[in-house]
Amino acid sequence: MEPRAVLRGVRAPEADLLGDPSVCVAVLDGPVDLSHPCFDGADLTRLDTLVTEPAGGGRMSLHGTHVTSLIFGRPGSPVTGIAPRCRGLVLPVFTDAGEGRVHQLDLARAIERAVQEGAHIINISGGDPSQGARPDAMLERALRLCADQGVLVVSAVGNDGCDCEQVPAAVPTVLAVGAAGPDGEPLELSNWGSAYAANGVLAPGEGIEGAVPGGGRTALTGSSFATPLVSGVAALLVGAQGRAGRRADPQAAGRAVLQGADTAPCTPAEAPECRRRLVGHLDAARAYELISRGDPTTRQAGAGTTADGARRTTLSPEARVAAAGGPSSLGTVPSDSHEGASTMDTQSSPAVTPQAAPIAQPAPIAQDAPHEAVAPAGARAGSGTGATDGVAAASPAPVPPPEPAPLTGATALGLAPAAAVAPAAPAPAAAPCACQGGARAGGGVRPSCASTNDRPLVYAIGQVGVDFQTEARRDSFRQLMDPVEGTMPDGTPTESPANPYDARQLHAYLTANPWASDKVTWTLNLESTPIYALEAELPVGMDFTSPGPLDLTLAKTDVQRIVTDPAKLADLVMAIAAPPVSTVYRSFRDAYLGQHLVAATDDDYISRISVPGRLTDRTVRLFSGQIVPVVEVKSRGVFIWYEKQLVDAVLAAVTKEAEQQQMAIDETYVRRTIDAFLDKVYYQFRNLGQTSADRAMNSAGTNAFSVAKTISQAMLLGQSIPSNPSQRASALGGLNLENLMNPSLYCIDTITVAKSPYCRMGSDCQDVTVSFFDPENDRRARVNLLFTIDVSDEFPVSLAPAHQFLGS
The missing domain is CATH 3.40.50.200 (Peptidase S8/S53 domain)
Structure with a gap:
């Protein structure tokens, strides 16, 4: 036919x-x-x-x-x-x-x-x-x-x-x-x-x-x-x-x-x-x-x-x-x-x-x-x-x-x-x-010459993984890494081969041999599924680094405190002695260590990483046989999510705002609310970070540090929204005693993204709206925070402070 x-x-x-x-x-x-x-x-x-x-x-x-x-x-x-x-x-x-x-x-x-x-x-x-x-x-x-x-x-x-x-x-x-x-x-x-x-x-x-x-x-x-x-x-x-x-x-x-x-x-x-x-x-x-x-x-x-x-x-x-x-x-x-x-x-x-x-x-x-x-x-x-x-x-x-071989259908029709x-x-x-x-x-x-985006932008959130592609590459690391020393119960010293999959061992080896960082196939994973292979752009910035996430931009008081702490002093000396490394590969290396070795309650615990880059026309076959595209990661805009530090920053902002309004708050509840915000971005709205809307959403989640004060104000805004006559009278007459004793904190409900009607010429602007609601009273008005983000560059940028308004 x-x-x-x-x-x-x-x-x-x-x-x-x-x-x-x-x-x-x-x-x-x-x-x-x-x-x-x-x-x-x-x-x-x-x-x-x-x-x-x-x-x-x-x-x-x-x-x-x-x-x-x-x-x-x-x-x-x-x-x-x-x-x-x-x-x-x-x-x-x-x-x-x-x-x-x-x-x-x-x-x-x-x-x-x-x-x-x-x-x-x-x-x-x-x-x-x-x-x-x-x-x-x-x-x-x-x-x-x-x-x-x-x-x-x-x-x-x-x-x-x-x-x-x-x-x-x-x-x-x-x-x-x-x-x-x-x-x-x-x-x-x-x-x-x-x-x-x-x-x-x-x-x-x-x-x-x-x-x-x-x-x-x-x-x-x-x-x-x-x-x-x-x-x-x-x-x-x-x-x-x-x-x-x-x-x-x-x-x-x-x-x-x-x-x-x-x-x-x-x-x-x-x-x-x-x-x-x-x-x-x-x-x-x-x-x-x-x-x-x-x-x-x-x-x-x-x-x-x-x-x-x-x-x-x-x-x-x-x-x-x-x-x-x-x-x-x-x-x-x-x-x-x-x-x-x-x-x-x-x-x-x-x-x-x-x-x-x-x-x-x-x-x-x-x-x-x-x-x-x-x-x-x-x-x-x-x-x-x-x-x-x-x-x-x-x-x-x-x-x-x-002449191709005939293809057999599921049902023989003759x-x-x-x-x-x-x-x-x-x-x-x-x-x-x-x-x-x-x-x-x-x-x-x-x-046709009509492709509008030759090398698509990527701004993705995930966890860092490592892969060696072949047994030969994996075994080459095993032989070059230092063996693991130990002792028997009777005190006899032992020595066993290195394990390239052990985060601490691999991190120590790459710290001493940073030139081997690009021999590891770094991946960005959603849960346990690799979605991209990551490689640093060239040329990239070089940095002196430490075996762990240690900031070397120290004030005099910081140095004095480190001198009194032998462990921190040892880390500082090792950081100064370590060879310089690509800033991108340093981020991968530290994130991989922080994900595996530190408890979630530790300041150095790393939950995720935000990666800006561009898709290349190349792919990589992983050790499992899975094929993933290669992303060229840009040195600007790689963010490591120290989750406890992020939550602590928002909590501090909420606490300060509550003190100014003479309110008592439940810090545990606030911490859970911020955790819910991060979980929504990562779990409920997890994405490949390729479309404009997804890049804007991932940027909003990454920028939680910078909007901590804004989020805290939204969580406490419920105290100033009367929902019954007694509350309205109290709000007009002054401080609401009921709210002071039992504050009802708003928590995050939904996150939506839409094309922004306001944008700069030649840019791609998206409006990210974070909606808050009162979980104890669904008749109260919702509070919406609107972030306008320009995602036309490799590193998304916020165009203005967040706008706050009431929703239905």
């Missing part, structure tokens, strides 16, 4: 059905062979992800190339996609060597990156079967980001042929897609479930013809290949919004797809045969009609019947979700699956090389002339082999691809192979991209 067959019946000029360059679709899949003739002249950009390998002859390269061609294949080429004029982002997440599986954390990374780069629609032809259809915390947060930003996520339901759900398709804010045959009936392999009854649609998924790495074309079957058809239709709907003078609203496009879905009579509604139909079958013509008239939430879908044969009445997305039992709560829940998301199993017919079959031209369609790319400031140079942006240039004649078609002659070479500074030899895809 040709992909554009789904557009039959759409009443629109042919040029409007090729997509709009202002609409951006991101494809999260396997590596894509962008040298394929069908992408010649396409506006596609491959973004850096954890998958750095180019497209090859493996299953995931076939999967990714095929899916991408169904959206972006150019007119007149071997494959004409649904929206070839749209701008595309290619983010590889599946590898040929990884058997098509990826951890949900890594999928969340790619989703956040796509949002940052301006994607309107994100296509995910894969998923992770999950107990209760709940994503893990990071994926859940990434999908919530898409919903908040109005980005439409389109995901496959899976090919297990069962009443089962997987994420992200089962998340209520995602548009789920199942596979149907030519007759519109769901394929036996297509999954179904209660979640998909509210947010799922069927689309053609049998024998869909698309591109093959190396230049060929083949037909594949599965929900993976139904999904890009829906994504392409959604992209056309967003383009129609722009032509009508309305703002781009991908979520409205998703609603139009659902409400315009064709539903055939089926009874009883709860029978498996009826539930397999999801909301209905994709009707691109009806969806286009709905979107052309306005926001489909205010319209009825028109004629049609429900699965039980009743007259159809259009429901809002919220009503659909409620009818299905309501959305799952957005809490921080660990993933029940350790496998991660995977691509859908498929059925395919072998690809045909140019020599194996005659060239067949696709159906006539308006030729789309390639448009010139505009080079934004700071556009990056390519880093690929033989081309730019990691994309191989197409040779004048396509190279015959190796389908006859669809007719495979060889590629047509390659189209003329695209115009040279302005940002590359010259023409390229041969044909091939032209980079």
